[in-house]
Amino acid sequence: MIPIINEQINDFLISLPNVSDDQVEFIKEKCATTVTDDLKKGHATSNVCMIAASILKRSPRDLAEELVSNLKDSNAFEKVESAGPGFINVTFKREDFVSIINYINLNPKDFGTAKHGKNKSIQIEFVSANPTGPLHVGHGRGAAYGDAIGRILTSSGYKVEKEYYINDAGRQIDILTASVYVKLNSDAFMEFFPKNAYKGSYIEDIAQAFKQKNTPSTLKDASLYIKDLPSDEEKEIDELIVRMKELDSSQWFEVKDFALNSVLDSIKEDLSLFNVGFDHWFYESSLGNLADSGSKISLAIQTLKDKKLAFEENGAIWLDTSDSGDDKNRVLIRDDGRPTYFASDVAYHKNKIDRGFDKLINVWGADHHGYIKRIEASMNGLGFDKNRLDVQLVQFANLFKEGKKVKMSTRSGDFYSLKDLIQDIGTDAARFYYLSKQADQHLDFDLDLATSDSKENMFYYIQYAHARIFSLLNKYKANNNHMPSSADSISNGSYRQCDKLIHEISRYPSVVRRASTSLHPHLIIFYLKDLAHTFHSFYNDNPVLTESQENLNSIILCLDAVKSVISNGLELLGIEPMEKM
């Protein structure tokens, strides 16, 4: 019905004296016709008169009165009135108001989907955790968020590709390899373990698995590796890595491949348990080496040099970021000839651009926010409009258990992993909790609250509503063999207890739309909470199964629609609705 109102508003605007087409377009762009927040105001409301008034220099109330009389003349609505400072409130004819029940039940899965994405392609890059250890609870938030916006954008008509960028080329992989290497030869190395190596128990697991599948070479002389290592922890590990590569090259690369793949496999397994899927895994190593002038990384830097955006100074190659508001220029290639992490990232983003996406979304940890300007600078330099890149920052999550903050130390290997979280509270409760707060805000993840069965925990509150409806529908079907065919009592207005529910479900498509344009999945959660509340309230006031058969038929059809909306909403968050609790 809202499109019909908008059509009439359009006609009204055109009919006004002294209005240019541009003005009409501008007004239509700024105004909105929406479902009201309260049935007392009718079913739909528009602020068009107040927008138009300020542009046309007329009184909003006068305009509202004119529009009201036009809308009344059309006989399309039950009631039309102006209200407050110049709102137009429309009450639909009852048959139109309740038609949404039928509409939803005919195609339950489609309700809430939209086409405003126009099949444009969006790439979402998220998680992209370094493959040096298992995912922890911080990664879980990015995973839940990226996956949810992927689902929401897909349902809004975008073509979405989800990608994971694997940092498999940097120094941290060498450290991982060295850590495993030392474990493999722990007998020869005696008590020695580098200060800066990874210490988690998974390192030991990888070493054990390696021994099962390969024959580790025997070290002839461990002292060649560890004699006179620098005492500085950074230099110690770097020197050790150099020696390992020299002394035992073939074994080094075997261990490296094995360790990387082991960690990657565990990451993939955790993500799959978490109901998060990726379409594409991009390896940093596929960008190639600077030594190869035809590699992606060389070509990217060459392009920047050609455009005079990259230059040499003090022996290093720098990117000029002055145009983007970054506070200083950034090194691409060090004075010793090795590329920085940033250089890889520039090449990676050039590759994304070359793949021709209409829009790129990067979901990054909040600690990367200083990084946005330099990457925008590089993209602008490569001729990609930086407005087509959208960086969504996800804040860290603090974990609380029994009211106390759980300490996490990656260095010692003592941390609460995503897998632990899934095992403790389940995938759905965890995803829900992550998504229940705006992603760029700090989140206190309270394990006890996430599993509590009180109203404070929205997850169970919403699921309980779904389960209650499911149970009612089952009982109805047991008594009646099949679902009712029509909702006469509701249509003819003899039963009006469901009106609030009908009104609430008619809001759903606009909620999804807002969630998709703002990339805010939590809006769906808060909507579902409201809907669940409306339902629980109805359920308490009205003993459904003892109603007359005619009323019962209507109620069942209405509740079936409510159930579809809850289930569709949860689906967008990647959460399975519960059928019983």
Next chain:
RNA sequence: GCCUUCUUAGUUAAAUGGAUAUAACAGAUCCCUCCUAAGGAUUAGUUGCAGGUUCGAUUCCUGCAGAGGGCGCCA
């Protein structure tokens, strides 16, 4: 110092520039002879400060005060 995010009820959180700022928890009081009380109903209480833009500001702009995060030729 520079960049950035944030400040809403006693607490934790919501709110495309809209009407009376919305919930939950904690507090007070009610509701199971009944479809799942993991629920419902009633009650009290809120936009850090000072300006500006606007018909209208929690929302946009400026300044101030306070809190967090980021500022490597690390990844």
